[in-house]
Amino acid sequence: MRQLLYQLIFFILLGIPDGRCLHMVNFFVPEFANRGDKVILECGFSVNDREEELYTVKWYKFDSRGKMSNFYTWTHSNQQPKKHRIEGVKVVMRESNQNFVTLKQMKIGSSGTYKCEVTSKRRNRNPKYFHPNENPPRFNVIEEEAKLQVVELAREPPEIQGGRGNYFYGDDLNLNCTSKPTYPPTTLTWFINDNRVGNSLIEDDLLYKDDDLYVTISFLRISVQPNLFRAGEIKVRCVAEITEEPIKASMLPDKKEFKLYQVKLPEAMKLSTQTIFDVPLFGDGCTNKLTKFILVIILFLNFMF
Template structure:
């Protein structure tokens, strides 16, 4: 008896089509043999298998809530007949494409997953309006039909972030500062996921850690977080290099975006006003754009 027992590969393929894998979990593998009786790609002799090859899986590492996402599964059949393409988040299957079936495409319900079938096929899956629940590890699994029945899979992580609805706010600043005054301000970045990472700048120089007051992020009932960072120091002559004391606050969400707000406190010996400017959303380089002096 050969390794297939009494069943031929063609018969096994027929049985597979008659009783497809139960959606929601990946096939179990024991000692290199799948539950269908087929050699696993991680089993003995898998290095000598030729034919279907999964070249790459492309999943955005970060995406913003409400946006669409395209998942790509790039493979080369190399003469094999494609049997199926399956997508999982974690252990849960949500997409299946079998060219020989009617319909070819099947979608399985999963929280945070909404497949746009009009923009999906064997090589790509489009997810509409992702949410925080959409975060996780995504796996594409491709399988060849008879005679090889070869299967390969690859995975990639995606984190969905929820950006703040408003720019960070500065509180506690005064209209005028004299040399020797105590400066005590806070910056708050409200309702994001994950919590924004905050940093203060004094005249474009990053503030020393000894001048920072760190607070634990506050969790809202819906899972969003509010972060706050304080700045405390005694104003000195060096803080007015051009007649102004400039405070800038930077908030970033996992390097995806930067939100910047600047407060200018002019030296009271040279001017009598304080100007607050909310700058445009900065790009990943931290470019804050032009800042105009108030009158």
Template structure:
């Protein structure tokens, strides 16, 4: 056998010494999700130019540009009109934007657009949602409950939080623990006739058991919450209404009968009394709705 010779051919390898092209990256926006009406909000736009020069930062509400920062121009800051937007110049720059006197019209989507300078003019845009809230002027109110209950009685009550936007989320608690969902009667929030605000209503309905009373007390609380900017509660402390034992001697003195007389051992309500209490002194769910709506 003969070995076939392969002619040697030298290879030339080329190595690029050109640096990797820098590029804008990691653009992020920080927008507070909820703010009280009339308050100030600060929005942030974070970005990494990665060696490039900044050309401009623009802010939009929806599709409308209302703020532009161009460092190579003089002045670098420009502000354009937009509904519900009032910019605080002294607290705004290429990475921060401060809005004053927020109104309900200020709610919406806010976008930050960052552009690199020549030659790439690379552009990225990110968006965040801001909601301006009208919080209730008063704490939630509890209606329809008596001050005393016995084991076996039915507790019925309503919790109302008036005039907010969005409507408050209502939560019932019994002795510091969130109430069993089966006890709760939920109702759709309704809009007030005199304004654009809404009212929340939630009912509670359960049979009183021995375990509900702690040292003769039953505590029921209703909490109203709107995002993380509003939290108020109202609590009722209810006494246990235990039957009172009447001694035979007292009974004999009061009705003229002896120890073997026909004495009543417990001080009971008349059979009609509880219905009278509910009918005269306490609002039913329907009555509460009528009271609020009208």
């Protein structure tokens, strides 16, 4: 009797519709992508074919203001996916289906939150007695989302400009260091013989370039003095690193202030490059005057004879 009761309960539960038939199996959105790369978004799910059928698969992107836009739709009725144009998202249709969507030519503006939404429609058990007004179709919806950040890292070291062929004690050393266009912006740090230069001797500027990239320029102003030399030389280094701090750009083309939000990079993507400038010293102040006098005498004698 007890066994018969268990069997009865089992068949009753088996006949109850399972609202969780549709479920997500694999969902993947890369956390970071390099500018210009191709990325693959994955939305793997499972549908109970006995209870339901796949209805639609849709991909959305949220912009920085939180606005959600649909850029890809796969419909079971015709199985012909459609793409919808939105800024920064380029879908490769021949490499996309109900489980995978391929995006190409990623830009900084492609960054944002991506969401996959899967909808299934419950099958009608008794189509002979189905009345749309009395038995509307029941839908199950699952969704998942993740953030993707596109970056442009420096592939070359910064460039130091402004150096002369020789210096004398008391001369002003005026150098500027320029980073390559990057996102997030680059932080430039000056070192003289491995000693970090204080902020009072440095002036930085952040320039906005095309495709949301930034160029950092740092100016170094210092007087050449004997105490700066180590082992008879001065080595000036400009080190470029990707910053992880929010930065305000001075001015954008629309003449409005713009704030860059914090971007945390994984350790594997953090790069540091540098350029070294050796200060060529010709002599001190007295030697400078004597040298110039001797050169004048030599030129005069060559002219006379």
